Amino acid sequence: MKHTDDFAPEDLPAIEVLPPAARFSLRARPAQAEVLGRALGLTLPGRVGERTGEAGREAMCLGPDEWVILAPEEDGAAIVQALADAYGEAPHALADISDREIRFRVSGKGTLDLMAMGCPRDVSAIAPGRGARTVFDGATVVLWRDGEEDVRLDVWRSFAPHVRDLLETGRAELAAGL
Amino acid sequence: MLLIHCPYCDETLPESEFAYAGEAHIARPADPSATTDEEWRDYLFIRSNVKGAHYERWRHVHGCARFFNAVRDTVSDRFLTTYPAGAPRPALSDLEASE
Ligand SMILES: [Zn+2]
Numbered sequence: 001m002k003h004t005d006d007f008a009p010e011d012l013p014a015i016e017v018l019p020p021a022a023r024f025s026l027r028a029r030p031a032q033a034e035v036l037g038r039a040l041g042l043t044l045p046g047r048v049g050e051r052t053g054e055a056g057r058e059a060m061c062l063g064p065d066e067w068v069i070l071a072p073e074e075d076g077a078a079i080v081q082a083l084a085d086a087y088g089e090a091p092h093a094l095a096d097i098s099d100r101e102i103r104f105r106v107s108g109k110g111t112l113d114l115m116a117m118g119c120p121r122d123v124s125a126i127a128p129g130r131g132a133r134t135v136f137d138g139a140t141v142v143l144w145r146d147g148e149e150d151v152r153l154d155v156w157r158s159f160a161p162h163v164r165d166l167l168e169t170g171r172a173e174l175a176a177g178l
Numbered sequence: 179m180l181l182i183h184c185p186y187c188d189e190t191l192p193e194s195e196f197a198y199a200g201e202a203h204i205a206r207p208a209d210p211s212a213t214t215d216e217e218w219r220d221y222l223f224i225r226s227n228v229k230g231a232h233y234e235r236w237r238h239v240h241g242c243a244r245f246f247n248a249v250r251d252t253v254s255d256r257f258l259t260t261y262p263a264g265a266p267r268p269a270l271s272d273l274e275a276s277e
Pocket of ligand 1: 187241243244
């Protein structure tokens with residue numbers, strides 16, 4: 001058993017709340033993805049778990065007909081307008097879910113161990129640059145694996161304190177060498 | 179924990195990401211008001227409750243969110259196959275032959 005003093009903070013994952021972002025849920029038939037991607041200025045990924053990004057905008061395929069779009073907050077209105085303009089050519093449903101979710105970033109040594117405390121899925125099997133909608137101790141999260149030990153988690157607002165507490169508890173357990 | 183293959187994600191994932199959703203291939207009567215009380219009761223409540231290969235629905239609720247179908251052995255809990263919603267019911271003989 002190691003003691004807390006043995007761990008420098010740089011040996012532990014950092015847990016941050018990221019600033020608000022524009023966030024959209026996009027539902028459409030796969031045949032519309034090309035037109036919608038063009039309107040968004042990126043290529044919509046075709047397979048569940050794949051991600052793309054362009055000029056600060058990011059997309060992840062969550063289901064066969066569902067994507068989440070992330071963008072800088074000030075970019076939101078332009079996205080709504082661009083997709084409204086594309087509606088005639090490519091029918092779809094776009095919902096602004098910017099306020100629905102809180103975004104955490106967990107990064108640094110021990111990040112995968114911390115994820116394993118809440119996720120039944122093997123997060124290490126999600127390649128860096130990919131992601132998944134999955135579950136973290138009962139709460140649905142959209143997990144973006146940005147690097148080997150670097151993930152972002154989008155969590156529904158009402159579940160965010162629960163997820164945050166669990167992350168902090170897990171970090172304390174890592175610090176205690178448990 | 180069971181591992182379940184989601185036919186939409188094409189990945190085998192922990193059961194905790196999924197929700198069970200009852201027996202599969204139960205079609206709602208096209209004209210409910212034309213059914214007798216007994217037929218409607220059977221549609222709502224009567225299930226096969228098999229011992230062995232069971233055709234059932236699952237939902238990848240903490241994932242792609244899609245409903246799909248599975249054939250699971252209710253004795254061993256082993257999944258014989260999973261397939262997309264709307265696909266025809268696979269014959270049991272084919273599933274057993276492929277093992
Ligand atoms: Zn799935």
